Amino acid sequence: MRRGTFVRWGVPIAAAAVIGAAIGAGPVVAAVSGDPVLPERSAQQLLADAAAAVEKTEGPLPMSGTVQQTASLGLPALPQTGSAGPLSLLSGSHEIKVWYGEGDKLRVAMPTQMNETNLIVDGDQAWYFDSATNTATKILFDPGARPDDMAEHAPQEMTPQAAAEKVLAQADEHTAVSVTNTAEVAGRPAYQLVLKPKDAGSLVEEVRLALDGENFVPLQVQVFAKGSAEPAFQVGFTQVTFTPPAPENFTFTPPPGAKVEEKKLTAPKKEELSEAHAEEARKAAEDVKIVGDGWTSVAVLPATLSDLKAQGGEEAQGGEEAQGEDGPRFGDEADPAALIETVLKSATPVSGPWGSGKLITTKLATVLLTDDGRLLVGAVTPEEITKAAGVR
């Protein structure tokens, strides 16, 4: 080979190197500059600071950013829903944009190819706009209802704030809690609260919750399943700015030509809230039984195959969604019966001294549908769930 050839081909190789460096610049820069080190804090201090920060600002801080949600729950492939709805968040990777305004203003947008779904909450009214169907749904809250209920419930699985609250609520004596101060999320130094279940029967390896180092806003939640290095579920900001977003984001007038629907959301009043909750819990306790406690608790509810098909897709989703309360669902979803069909197809028949049934395992949850009409759901290993099935 001649020297000239080497020199010439050096140019594209250099170009490739530069491009490769640009792609890997983030990690490299982080490695060179070292991990961001925040003053050390214990888990308690951190939570207290976070709580204080929330109280000071009275609600979410005005901010905007891009949230990326990745779920690899090990679910069987879901049928294509066609329209992008909250259900599509169950598998794959999704990007949503969020804007938090002063007070009760919130906008959540989910951009997809040539389409976009928007949820705009301003005070006691909200709009849900789906460009695919060109439908604008006006959601009215009952007078007296707390409007920020909406902000808390609707984007339940989407915003780090809501997801973080959920994780915090679960932390108790079954969990080993530790804090690292070297994490970085969306280019911001962050504290990471690591929650590790002590029980070996749990499918969850650990839950990591990242809080912003400056104003303690939850930036990222990761749920790691046992035996996998990548998080099974992750929701977090990939880009975030703590400046109040433009007010245009929170105003919405239905575009001309759009179908306008109205929905009334009857949220319970504040004073009735605890009462309603208690009643609900009493009612639920009648059919739902919890076996075990902490991370290995298994919910047992009466259900048969035909029930399930009639009832809808909620139970079939498994994972933590089944444990959490379902937020209000908007728009047209996939046919629930078809969904259940697909999920059940992947179920493996199992039997034991407790009887027999169909077992569905995912990375984070195990679902057992027994032939004698019980549905068991838990974030536990199949052994644990069959153990729970033996408990009458």
Add this chain to the structure above:
Amino acid sequence: MSTAETTTGSAAETAQTATRTARQPRRTPGLVPVAETLSTAERRTPEPAPPGLPPPVRRPGAFWRLLGSELGLTFRRPRNLAMLAVVGAVPILVGVALRMVGGGDDDGMGGMIASVAGNSLMLTFVSFSFLTLLLMPVAVAVVGGDSIAGEAGAGTLRYLLAAPAGRTRLLAVKFLNVVVYGYAVTAVVALSALVTGLLLFPAGDVTLLSGTTVPLTDGLLRIALSVGYIGAGMAALGAVAVALSTFTEVPVGAIAGTVVAVVVCQVLRAIPDLAPLEPYLLPARFTSFDSVLRDPIDTGTLLDGLSVFGAYTVLSLSVAWARFTGKDITS
């Protein structure tokens, strides 16, 4: 002993040389043996310029004149004009079809049909979302893949290089030619869709994907933005085609190679397990032009797309340059 052998050896050699010299004129008629390649030429010390002849002076406009003649050739070639006509016809077809479908019942209208029926400008974006998948890349691949390989295949490359233009300049001219054609394709689609839309559907305020309504002028501005973005994407694809074109003397090979690469990328995008790969695929970025239809405009996605286009362009052109400047031109 040794003397004798040497003598015989040299005698034999002389005989051989004699036969070779004698045989030489009897080679296949019409073919001139290549006595000098680029490599031998490089090894040789350059001869001093013959006295009397002044070194060729490069006139400043030479580059642009070369580009002008190249563009003239491209836009006069019936094949290229036919491709422009085809991509220009698609928006008309889509518009007429949507008009006929949307005219009937108002109830079953999907979002896309509804948005087009509601506003003429939306036809441009709908057409782009169809055409950027395959048809526009194919048109650009044909011109890009033909750029160097076409000249080589037709035997005209050596004459082009005989002019004191230099290979780097020729490559630059060929690439710019593809860029102009790519933008022409994009502009033809936009204009055809705009005219069709204005004729068939009501004009007025534009409803964005986010549900916000913006005035007509803002909508036109957004069309201009998307034309700029898609044109840059087509230029990047053109660079890939030009790079492939320097590796072959068969233009169809380079064209097919580029088109196959586009199709493979589209297939890869459809596989959910390969989602992490998607941000790095060039055709996956073409469709991000819908960012201009959001409120506020998603500049982050657009800039990401442009940087991917830039990366593909730089890498492909440097490969093309490395290959083309070191290539032996044999046809």
